Amino acid sequence: MKTYLNYQIAEKYEGLTVEAYLKQVLTYSGRKIQKLTRQKGVLLNKKPVYLQKKIQTGDVLRVLVLGDSSYGVEPEPSPIEILYEDSYLIVLNKPSGLLVHPTGQTTHGTLSNYLAHYYQQQGVISTIRPIHRLDRETSGCVVFAKDSQTQALLEKLLREGSIKRTYQALIEGTLTPANGTVNAPIGPHPGKPNRRAVNSKGDPAITHYKTIKSFANSSLLELSLETGRTHQIRVHLAYLGHPIIGDRMYGKNSSLIAGQALHAYSLQLPHPLEQREIALEAPFPTNFLHLLDRCTHSSNQ
Missing domain, CATH: 3.30.2350.10 (Pseudouridine synthase)
Known part of the structure; x- marks a missing residue:
């Protein structure tokens, strides 16, 4: 089953071509755009569209989510504490003493390994994409994107200082x-x-x-x-x-x-794809x- 992300065109982007919107606003690479066009993965108002078509305010661009082939880490069973989850991202409360992602000599026993197992139990293959890190001994909120496009948008928000x-x-x-x-x-x-x-x-x-x-x-x-x-x-x-x-x-x-x-x-950020704010607090660890x-x-x- 194909999954699409929907983007309603804001007035400030009126007049851009579909290709320019994909590159400039959604930060898609040329290679990814080529892959999308081969799979007929770009629709405008539910209809196939060519890349040089100009978009208008209120148009809805639908973009195919290109599937992942692996988790990028080995899934391992262990409980995780989910603070927030939707189709695009998930936020976990990381315990102290745990790495966010494998690094160096450590390939197992990280938060990413446990998240991969959570996805596996749901029958979903999604590469693990942490948007930021916490030190091993620091606990609290960590954001993960569920697809490469959401990752790019969240990383842009992080660079701009919009993730508090x-x-x-x-x-x-x-x-x-x-x-x-x-x-x-x-x-x-x-x-x-x-x-x-x-x-x-x-x-x-x-x-x-x-x-x-x-x-x-x-x-x-x-x-x-x-x-x-x-x-x-x-x-x-x-x-x-x-x-x-x-x-x-x-x-x-x-x-x-x-x-x-x-x-x-605590964590506050504008949702990368929906017009709303996300505000979360992570319970303090017992220690x-x-x-x-x-x-x-x-x-x-």
């Missing part, structure tokens, strides 16, 4: 001022290849933070990013002298939590909540 991700973290000590912005470039660590560091020759990196609550020896922060550098929140907080509790790479190990106390708890209780209890003593 908000984090919460428990840090060592108390920040002064309580609310602020860290604007410090991040680049490779001079002596440790797996780490990042604030570096005058690095890429621009901006992190906004707000103190939600201060405890005796720690604080709960809300953080949002203007940029998406590797380990950005962790590096910036360590740079301020207040690393995330349990961050072994940029701070120190903690007996109070397995992993680091960093959670991507984060236990640590928060400990901080609260120690502060009340």
Whole structure:
């Protein structure tokens, strides 16, 4: 059974050719357009159309979803927590201690392997396409696209800053001022290849933070990013002298939590294909909540 994506033409695109709309708005490559035309996979108002036809406001362009032949990873059975799902994308709540996708020596036991098994159980073959990553020890919202076109549209939204991700973290000590912005470039660590560091020759990196609550020896922060550098929140907080509790790479190990106390708890984005907003919150993992209780209890003593 063939599946199509429907696009209603907005006024600002009136006068473009079908081919120009596919390339400029939907970011299809020339090769993919050729493949679609061979399969008669482009319809305008439910009728076959040639690529140089000009489109008008209100027209409906239907584009065939080109099927995937594999998951790209090996499916493995394990529970996943679904925060949102529709025909185009799925959002999962990643546990701490899990990679988003196989990398390096790790080919199994990742969130992508478990998502592939979920698709397999539904009788669906869909390549696993994470739109962004979270560090292994960071928990929370991760977005996956279900097809290559939705992937391209979501990646465009991410580049434009239209996908808003908000984090919460428990840090060592108390920040002064309580609310602020860290604007410090991040680049490779001079002596440790797996780490990042604030570096005058690095890429621009901006992190906004707000103190939600201060405890005796720690604080709960809300953080949002203007940029998406590797380990950005962790590096910036360590740079301020207040690393995330349990961050072994940029701070120190903690007996109070397995992993680091960093959670991507909320996500807001415009739906890539429908005229509506998606707003989600990911429940906090148990180890984060236990640590928060400990901080609260120690502060009340």
